[in-house]
Amino acid sequence: MRAYVLCGGFGTRLRSVTDTQKALVPVHGEPFLARVLRQLERAGISEAVLCAHYRAEQVAEQLAALAQDAGLRLVLVVEPSPMGTGGALLNALREQPPYGRYLVLNADTFLDVDGYALIAQGQGNALLSVQVDERSRYGSLEVDACGRLQALLEKGRGGSGLINAGVYAFTCDTFASAAVRACSMEQELLPELLAREAVSVIDYSGRFIDIGTPESLDRYANDFRMESRS
Structure with missing residues (x-):
């Protein structure tokens, strides 16, 4: 199975602590x-497939080492200009067409293996969700009684709730006819998909952390200092 990994973020909030491409920020001596x-x-x-634009040359320089370390075949697709999360995926699908159901995920978020396995082993279009105590930083989810996604709600809603973990699975044909354009995954591609097809929501209760802010990066570094390589 193939995964398309979105590595295009500018990492604006991390520039006070690093000048490295966000996905490559070092944690205990490794990206x-x-x-x-x-x-x-x-x-x-x-x-x-690593989808990049900002400081893509840094990803290119480390591509072989990353592939050897993880034991994965890696391909780098560079956007000609910033295309947003949705556009980055559409551009990569054109350059490296899928051969079956595939995953899409953000490169700056860490989950337990079970999270990726849960959504990889499912069927059809799906999104991974996680319950958090404070959801204001994230987009919330509206889900029906059958576990189908009804809407993605804007950031800023406070309190506990179900959020988008930023991991998706799509069938080979889901975006086959979509025109390549700059767009947002959450604000454009997914709402357009919901208008024509069902998207299942898969609950995930394991570790979830993104490194989008200096505080969350520091928390990851402290909490997972002894993260196993086995």
């Missing part, structure tokens, strides 16, 4: 992305 890729391999993913 954060290396840890994500190892999780994918353990979940049964055999290859990954």
